[in-house]
Amino acid sequence: GESVGLHLPTLSVQEGDNSIINCAYSNSASDYFIWYKQESGKGPQFIIDIRSNMDKRQGQRVTVLLNKTVKHLSLQIAATQPGDSAVYFCAENILGGGADGLTFGKGTHLIIQP
Amino acid sequence: DTEVTQTPKHLVMGMTNKKSLKCEQHMGHRAMYWYKQKAKKPPELMFVYSYEKLSINESVPSRFSPECPNSSLLNLHLHALQPEDSALYLCASSPTGEGWDTGELFFGEGSRLTVL
Numbered sequence A: 001g002e003s004v005g006l007h008l009p010t011l012s013v014q015e016g017d018n019s020i021i022n023c024a025y026s027n028s029a030s031d032y033f034i035w036y037k038q039e040s041g042k043g044p045q046f047i048i049d050i051r052s053n054m055d056k057r058q059g060q061r062v063t064v065l066l067n068k069t070v071k072h073l074s075l076q077i078a079a080t081q082p083g084d085s086a087v088y089f090c091a092e093n094i095l096g097g098g099a100d101g102l103t104f105g106k107g108t109h110l111i112i113q114p
Numbered sequence B: 001d002t003e004v005t006q007t008p009k010h011l012v013m014g015m016t017n018k019k020s021l022k023c024e025q026h027m028g029h030r031a032m033y034w035y036k037q038k039a040k041k042p043p044e045l046m047f048v049y050s051y052e053k054l055s056i057n058e059s060v061p062s063r064f065s066p067e068c069p070n071s072s073l074l075n076l077h078l079h080a081l082q083p084e085d086s087a088l089y090l091c092a093s094s095p096t097g098e099g100w101d102t103g104e105l106f107f108g109e110g111s112r113l114t115v116l
Helices: none
Strands: A010-014 A019-024 A032-038 A045-051 A056-058 A062-067 A072-077 A086-093 A108-113 B004-007 B010-013 B018-025 B031-037 B044-050 B053-057 B064-070 B073-079 B087-094 B111-115
Touching (some): A010 A019, A019 A108, A032 A062, A032 A072, A045 A062, A072 A086, B031 B073, B044 B073, B053 B064
Parallel strands (some): A010 A108, B010 B111
Antiparallel strands (some): A019 A072, A032 A086, A062 A072, B004 B018, B044 B053, B087 B111
16 A cells, blocks of 8 residues: 655545545644545535544544654555545534534645556 | 435525525534535635523634524525635534533535635
8 A cells, every 4th residue: 555644735646545644733722633525526524523532433444543642644445445535625623613624624635646 | 315405506606696505414512513524625614603692703714604493403694705715615513511411523525615
């Protein structure tokens, strides 16, 4: 699989490989984090979320890791498929603070090579 | 399929026109949002309505005027826009209040606005 240590706007991986997309968040008070997938011409679509009392959460083919010490979030996609091609955004929020929206990080465009 | 419906999907307007973007959800969510997204950029928050009242305005120019007629509907009225306002406008909703423990926002597919 291919991983990136710092945020990159574009990540190109071979079909079938694992992908790791990284995100640094800014607010140390944030206690809720979420990854969205946005395909071309569509709205953001929920992938997986995690609360600050956890450091790992797994879904179907996806895993989110949270490192609060360095304010870092990552999304791992196993066995990448052509349908995974999209822009991936991380977002952060504070639960219990009322409806104040999500703050989005810079996106990473995941490109799947056949 | 998204449960947040936005219309129109595409809108082209001149700088002197008045138009509106519409958003509807029937999930019982009491918070609704407008985001603006430029190409290759993340969504940026514009407005938040909570229980049909405007709770957040992120210093958006007055040529954008939001309206929340009821808990299911959210409008964005547009007047005297500039070409740089061309973008994808996303509506979202979320549960709020007691009993909800998720911060997820549910997004519509967006309205692609072009200002000539």
